Amino acid sequence: xxxxxxxxxxxxxxxxxxxxxxxxxxGLSPHDRAAAEAGLPNSIVSVIVxxxxxxxAMGRVVGDGxxxxxxVDIAVHPTHQGKGLGKGIMxxxxxxxxxxxxxxxxxxxIADGDxxxxxxxxxFLPVAPMSQGMARWLEPAAS
Numbered sequence: 029x030x031x032x033x034x035x036x037x038x039x040x041x042x043x044x045x046x047x048x049x050x051x052x053x054x055g056l057s058p059h060d061r062a063a064a065e066a067g068l069p070n071s072i073v074s075v076i077v078x079x080x081x082x083x084x085a086m087g088r089v090v091g092d093g094x095x096x097x098x099x100v101d102i103a104v105h106p107t108h109q110g111k112g113l114g115k116g117i118m119x120x121x122x123x124x125x126x127x128x129x130x131x132x133x134x135x136x137x138i139a140d141g142d143x144x145x146x147x148x149x150x151x152f153l154p155v156a157p158m159s160q161g162m163a164r165w166l167e168p169a170a171s
Contacts, residue, residue, distance in 0.1 A: 075121060087117035
């Protein structure tokens with residue numbers, strides 16, 4: 029799928045290097061290389077956007093494969109923001125995930141900053157006050 033002549037959307041998992049670098053460039057929290065190497069292959073659906081052969085945007089969906097899914101790692105390099113890449117990524121991820129489903133599934137995400145406006149275009153609604161999103165960082169157990 030081509031977003032414009034300059035950008036190409038590919039159904040692919042980002043390389044570990046692209047993943048780690050793009051998260052930092054887009055202002056997301058950094059991740060450990062070993063964790064990225066373990067986690068990326070477990071993507072349910074994943075997409076990258078390339079510009080002149082370089083990965084400049086990405087998005088993934090993770091989950092249990094049937095009942096629950098979470099949209100993660102939506103990141104667009106700052107020099108390529110405002111060009112519809114996030115919209116193209118979300119549209120592709122939601123379309124491809126729907127094709128994989130055999131029954132209705134719960135799809136969640138955590139919207140950083142004003143990203144809730146983007147996600148609202150794809151049917152995501154705030155869950156409060158019925159539910160409240162919660163999170164924590166968990167450290168590995170000491171050996």
